[in-house]
Amino acid sequence: MKYLLVFSFLCTTFIFGQNSDQTSISVAYLLTFNDRHSQSNSLKEYFNLLVKDDKSIFQTYNERESDTLREKNIAIPTNTNEYFSFNKFSILFDDKNLVFNEKVGSEEYQYSESINLKWQLGNKNKEIKGFQCKNAIVNYGGRKWEAWYTLEIPVNAGPYKFKGLPGLIMKITDSTNSYDFEFFKMRKRDIDRIYKFNHYKPEDQRIIMERKEFNKYKQSYDELSLSEKLNIGSTGSKTIIERVDGEADQTMRRVTDSTIGSSDVNPIEIDHHK
Structure with missing residues (x-):
């Protein structure tokens, strides 16, 4: 002590x-x-x-x-x-x-x-x-x-x-x-200012969302299996996440708001379930 x-x-x-x-x-x-x-x-x-x-x-x-x-x-x-x-x-x-x-x-x-x-x-x-x-x-x-x-x-x-x-x-x-x-x-x-972190994507390539919209999207992604995640973006993929802003490619499987909260996923923010 x-x-x-x-x-x-x-x-x-x-x-x-x-x-x-x-x-x-x-x-x-x-x-x-x-x-x-x-x-x-x-x-x-x-x-x-x-x-x-x-x-x-x-x-x-x-x-x-x-x-x-x-x-x-x-x-x-x-x-x-x-x-x-x-x-x-x-x-x-x-x-x-x-x-x-x-x-x-x-x-x-x-x-x-x-x-x-x-x-x-x-x-x-x-x-x-x-x-x-x-x-x-x-x-x-x-x-x-x-x-x-x-x-x-x-x-x-x-x-x-x-x-x-x-x-x-x-x-x-x-x-x-x-x-x-x-x-x-x-x-x-010894740092005289807080600098911005380095992004994965240039500013014009980042996808801008509202907080709750992003949290819905993120949980949709987390609910997918590993193989489904690996298929996203692949040529000829039949699995993709539906964007919460409605912009989604044609897909065999679509994760919608009705599935949010029904899985094992336990995100840090959960007010998007309402």
């Missing part, structure tokens, strides 16, 4: 005592999740949150490394799991406005959203990684979430789309325990 408290003090002092216009804060989170209702073992993946003033970027560590390679025009190995990621999305925040990008199949999708979460501050306390935390409750994306934040790190930020509390969010879990983000570590980085 003494070691953790000393670590907490030194870490906070290091980041905020020496902060300048040329630095940003890099926070690592571990996501433990079940994206299938029938999963017996949870999946785990590390994410990185890079924060500079009111701007931030959130994505998995493997996707961030892939971005770096693409930016440098270095080919990403396809015969190795080194850069594999379960979650191929990136979230760029500018104050309360975000741009969400995700690669689904061979395409890249994008939507914009304004976030103004209605937090209910609680009166519970907990220690996480040596930091004293308080709890708060919020509803977002069809799920109820409990967050733990610390006033010892006065940063308005957190994992995924969660922010708006008077301190860094150290842990946040949905009420079904399907998704749990927890603080792992943090450090200062």
Whole structure:
């Protein structure tokens, strides 16, 4: 306990005592999740949150490394799991406005959203990684979430789309325990600005959607079998996902809104079922 408290003090002092216009804060989170209702073992993946003033970027560590390679025009190995990621999305925040990008199949999708979460501050306390935390409750994306934040790190930020509390969010879990983000570590980085992540597709080739439309489409894709996914885009394919905007090629099988929510898929946002 003494070691953790000393670590907490030194870490906070290091980041905020020496902060300048040329630095940003890099926070690592571990996501433990079940994206299938029938999963017996949870999946785990590390994410990185890079924060500079009111701007931030959130994505998995493997996707961030892939971005770096693409930016440098270095080919990403396809015969190795080194850069594999379960979650191929990136979230760029500018104050309360975000741009969400995700690669689904061979395409890249994008939507914009304004976030103004209605937090209910609680009166519970907990220690996480040596930091004293308080709890708060919020509803977002069809799920109820409990967050733990610390006033010892006065940063308005957190994992995924969660922010708006008077301190860094150290842990946040949905009420079904399907998704749990927890603080792992943090450090200062010598970066003077938050830069955009490198996209899979040029801007004019990205597919722009509304948030709920994209979530319907993404779940339709996740409901397909591996062989069906591999067939998408292939010459002579007889399996394709129906775009929620109505633009779909002729197909032998069509996934429609009526099938949404009837499968084993358990996405992080579920309010598109309504």
